[in-house]
Amino acid sequence: MPTQDQSIIGQRLQPLGSKKRPVLAWMSIGFAVLCALMILAAAWIVFSSHEVRMREARLTTQNMARMLAAQATMEIKIADVLLENIVERVRHEGSGEAARERLRAHLEQLAKGSDGISGLFVLDQDGAWVASSLGASASGNNGERDYFSFHKEHKQSTVHIGAPLLSKSTGHWVIPVSRRIELADGTFAGVALVALQLDSFERAYDSLNLSEAGTAFFALNDGTLMYRRPFDAGVIGMNVSSGDVLTAYREKGPTGTGFMTAKVDGLERLYSYRHLDQYPLIVAAGLSHEDIFADWDWLAAEILGATFGAVAALAWLFRKLMLQIALREQIEIALRSTGAELEKANAGLQAMAMKDGLTGLANxxxxxxxxxxxxxxxxxxxxxxxxxxxxxxxxxxxxxxxxxxxxxxxxxxxxxxxxxxxxxxxxxxxxxxxxxxxxxxxxxxxxxxxxxxxxxxxxxxxxxxxxxxxxxxxxxxxxxxxxxxxxxxxxxxxxxxxxxxxxxxxxxxxxxxxxxxxxx
Ligand SMILES: Nc1nc2c(ncn2[C@@H]2O[C@H](COP(=O)(O)OP(=O)(O)OP(=O)(O)O)[C@@H](O)[C@H]2O)c(=O)[nH]1
Missing domain, CATH: 3.30.70.270 (Reverse transcriptase/Diguanylate cyclase domain)
Incomplete structure (x- = not known):
């Protein structure tokens, strides 16, 4: 059975009285404006919270990059100070038999006092171990290593940081930090080496509050990947110089933040990168879209859902109100016309009551x-x-x-x-x-x-x-x-x-x- 409202809609509502029409038109406009304002307010809240999330995420990645840069600087600095000390000692005391024993003891002493160091080495001009922190019996030759060749070929006296490699002595991943040793006349006399444990970097990177999809890494200026979280031995040493982060570094400067795509896994993230002031290293931290917007997506859906629900409920009530007004108006019109008809009929009856039916004259x-x-x-x-x-x-x-x-x-x-x-x-x-x-x-x-x-x-x-x-x-x-x-x-x-x-x-x-x- 149709309801009262439906039957009215079915009949097409009679046009409303000319006085009420403008009032209803203004009411409808007012209601539409109210609904539009509610939706705009909700959209503005959602948009603002999106902006806040983005600002927070930028700040977070920038802080992570700053922290990673400080950690890497500190690690390398310690190694560098140790290397300076070792090179200076070799220069003064030489590497003869008597000096070797004292040097070895010194290296052991230095290694004991420093966390995160896998070993300290002094290599001769052929790469053979002159002394190491690993003990008197330890021996070896690192002549084939890249950093050794580098120092042999370059008269550079500053520290050199090499790509991570598997230590011959421990079998663990290490980062070779080294300096060239020269004779007084400048001829190549060997290399001083600090092998930094990659583990100590891993601990720092694991402490970051990143989800599965988040990442952090550091690489040499030439794009050689030193470490990446989550750790994957397969990508260590990979060249990422053509990736977005290294490209941004080359094109835009030593620090930057923005959405970039990872060379390693092809995922887009919000990255902040930072080049170390003193060393040829770049660190970067990236938050995935889920990291940044995980609960925001829900919040936005809830706000918009609640707003559209409220607007729909109000529209339903408003339509009901309009129908009620139209119904009342229709009833009023019907009553008015019935009244007029009754009056007319009464007048007719009255006239009939005063007239003679046969002749039409007065009765x-x-x-x-x-x-x-x-x-x-x-x-x-x-x-x-x-x-x-x-x-x-x-x-x-x-x-x-x-x-x-x-x-x-x-x-x-x-x-x-x-x-x-x-x-x-x-x-x-x-x-x-x-x-x-x-x-x-x-x-x-x-x-x-x-x-x-x-x-x-x-x-x-x-x-x-x-x-x-x-x-x-x-x-x-x-x-x-x-x-x-x-x-x-x-x-x-x-x-x-x-x-x-x-x-x-x-x-x-x-x-x-x-x-x-x-x-x-
Ligand atoms: N057809 C018709 N006849 C009517 C009507 N009203 C009255 N009459 C008739 O009129 C006649 C009147 O008759 P009488 O009163 O005798 O009068 P008269 O025949 O006109 O004679 P006089 O008045 O003396 O000339 C009656 O036969 C009534 O039936 C009417 O509405 N229609």
């Missing part, structure tokens, strides 16, 4: 009311009231000869002749009863009334309705005309007026019919 009731009203008025205004009473001659015979239906037609024609000769608007022609008619003429004197009566008589004669039983051969009427000046007793005056007119009418009858008789 007896209307005549009686008008007579009462007019005699009172005439009494007040000191005026006359005249009355014509008329009756169809030999009408019984007419009916008998021509039938009742023809009789009705005849009465209708006579009523037409009466109405045609009653000219003033205040005059009232009525069917008094049966074949008897009356014409009430307020304000008319006897002459005027006689004149109208004669005109009516002639009008009926002129109808020329055949009436075989009448002496004239056509339908005629007899009339009596009376006039009074009403006094205090209206009721008696009315009776007198009717009786006089009626008596004069019957005088016309008895005098041969088809005539008008007035008072003598």
């Amino acid at each position: 007896r009731r209307a005549f009686d009311e008008a007579l009462d009203h007019e005699t009172r008025r005439a009494q007040r205004d000191h005026k006359l009231v005249s009355l014509i009473m008329l009756d169809v001659d030999f009408f019984k015979k007419f009916n008998d000869n021509y039938g009742h239906q023809a009789g009705d037609e005849c009465l209708r024609a006579i009523a037409g002749a009466i109405a045609a000769n009653v000219g003033r608007s205040e005059d009232l022609a009525a069917r008094y009863g049966g074949e008897e008619f009356a014409v009430l003429m307020p304000g008319a004197d006897i002459e005027g009334a006689l004149h109208v009566a004669e005109a009516i008589r002639q009008g009926v004669t002129a109808l020329n309705i055949s009436h075989a039983a009448s002496a004239t051969g056509t339908v005629t009427i007899s009339l009596g005309v009376a006039t009074i000046a009403p006094g205090q007793d209206h009721s008696a005056d009315q009776q007198i007026l009717i009786q006089q007119a009626d008596a004069l009418l019957y005088q016309s009858k008895s005098n041969g019919r088809n005539r008008v008789t007035g008072p003598t």
Whole structure:
């Protein structure tokens, strides 16, 4: 079963009243603006929180990069200080048999006091171990290592940091940090080496608050990857110089932040990178999209979902309200039109109640009311009231000869002749009863009334309705005309007026019919 609302929608709502239409239009505009503002506010909150997340993420990656740079600087610095010390010692004490023993003890001493160092070595001009922190019996040759070749070929006195390699002595990943040893004349005399444990970097990188998808790494200026979190031995030593981070470093400067794609796994992350001030190293930390926006996605979905839900609920309520208003309006319109129709019907009924059904003239009731009203008025205004009473001659015979239906037609024609000769608007022609008619003429004197009566008589004669039983051969009427000046007793005056007119009418009858008789 359709609901009330549905049936209204089905019928198409009637247009609203002209006064209410602008009000409803403004209400609708106001509601639409309110909804738009709610959605805009929600969008603004979501957008702002996105910006805040981004700012926080940038700050986080920048702090991570700063921390990693400080850690790497510290590690290398310690190694560098140790190397300076060792090179200086070799230069002063040489590397002869006696010096070797003291050097070895010194290296052991230095290694003991330093965390994160796998070993300290002094190599001769061929790469053979002169002394190491690993003990008197330890021996080896590192002549084939890249850093050894580098120092042999370059007269560079500053520290050299090499790509990570697997230690020959421990089998662990180490970073070789080394310096060239020269004789007084500048000829190559060997290399001092500190092997830094890659583990100590791993600990620092693991302490970062990064998810599975986050990453951090450091690389040499030439793009050689030194370490990357999460640790994967397969990528150590890989060249990432063509990656976004190294490219940004070359193109934009020593520090930077932005979304970049990793060379190693192809994932896009928000990276901050930083080049170490003192060493040819770059560190970088990257947060994945999930790291940055994990709970923001939910928050945004909740805010937008709640907003759209509230807007939908409000729209539903607003539509209900509009339908209620439209329904009320429709009921009001229907009531108004029903009221108007009722009034019209009442007026029609009233008119019908005062009219004679056969002739269309006023009926007896209307005549009686008008007579009462007019005699009172005439009494007040000191005026006359005249009355014509008329009756169809030999009408019984007419009916008998021509039938009742023809009789009705005849009465209708006579009523037409009466109405045609009653000219003033205040005059009232009525069917008094049966074949008897009356014409009430307020304000008319006897002459005027006689004149109208004669005109009516002639009008009926002129109808020329055949009436075989009448002496004239056509339908005629007899009339009596009376006039009074009403006094205090209206009721008696009315009776007198009717009786006089009626008596004069019957005088016309008895005098041969088809005539008008007035008072003598
Ligand atoms: N067809 C028709 N006849 C009517 C109507 N009202 C009254 N009559 C008839 O009118 C006739 C009146 O007859 P009477 O009162 O005898 O008068 P008359 O025959 O006209 O004779 P006089 O008045 O003496 O000339 C009656 O036969 C009524 O039935 C009507 O509405 N229609």
